[in-house]
Amino acid sequence: GAVVSQHPSWVICKSGTSVKIECRSLDFQATTMFWYRQFPKQSLMLMATSNEGSKATYEQGVEKDKFLINHASLTLSTLTVTSAHPEDSSFYICSASYAGSNQPQHFGDGTRLSIL
Amino acid sequence: GNSVTQMEGPVTLSEEAFLTINCTYTATGYPSLFWYVQYPGEGLQLLLKATKADDKGSNKGFEATYRKETTSFHLEKGSVQVSDSAVYFCALKGLANAGGTSYGKLTFGQGTILTVHP
Numbered sequence: 001g002a003v004v005s006q007h008p009s010w011v012i013c014k015s016g017t018s019v020k021i022e023c024r025s026l027d028f029q030a031t032t033m034f035w036y037r038q039f040p041k042q043s044l045m046l047m048a049t050s051n052e053g054s055k056a057t058y059e060q061g062v063e064k065d066k067f068l069i070n071h072a073s074l075t076l077s078t079l080t081v082t083s084a085h086p087e088d089s090s091f092y093i094c095s096a097s098y099a100g101s102n103q104p105q106h107f108g109d110g111t112r113l114s115i116l
Numbered sequence: 117g118n119s120v121t122q123m124e125g126p127v128t129l130s131e132e133a134f135l136t137i138n139c140t141y142t143a144t145g146y147p148s149l150f151w152y153v154q155y156p157g158e159g160l161q162l163l164l165k166a167t168k169a170d171d172k173g174s175n176k177g178f179e180a181t182y183r184k185e186t187t188s189f190h191l192e193k194g195s196v197q198v199s200d201s202a203v204y205f206c207a208l209k210g211l212a213n214a215g216g217t218s219y220g221k222l223t224f225g226q227g228t229i230l231t232v233h234p
Contacts, residue, residue: 043227044160093159093160095160095222104162107160107161108159110159
């Protein structure tokens, strides 16, 4: 149980295009979803927290207009990297959690984004 | 604020050796503690968790005990296998009584690379 699917797993695109990444909880209702960015050989950096039906809460230093997050349902959140540039290339990982203060986050397999 | 400190890696062991990866934390209130494992090119998988003091989490031969007195959650395995080679992350989750913006968020350690040789 508690499976999180992330799509696509790998994307390469030209500079200036926008890329949408989907995160789905397949067998549970995710009241909260999280988006992380991970640089090579480093830990995860939390970008934003989204609750279903409300605006995402971004961490300090994360550009809201660059990284658009939508959490329209209890099973789907999307991250759109707008007008992507090479410096946005990274490994993006989502996680989902259901209600309960001691419930773990369940992670997707990540999306490798490469901007040329 | 909350923080997690893991022992620096990389850790290199021979198969069947004993593993310890140290993890200590600083947090307000009584957080839940987790160990996650990340295999190359993949996301994180929950390995084990503990939600209160003296709880022991265990899974796949790995164990960790929530020690409030030493604010630690060290990961151990008695006999590692080549397939255990991965990056291990210790993490804590803020609770409601911590207040502020920490509720529900995971704070990760820097990760420890484990390589097990045959």
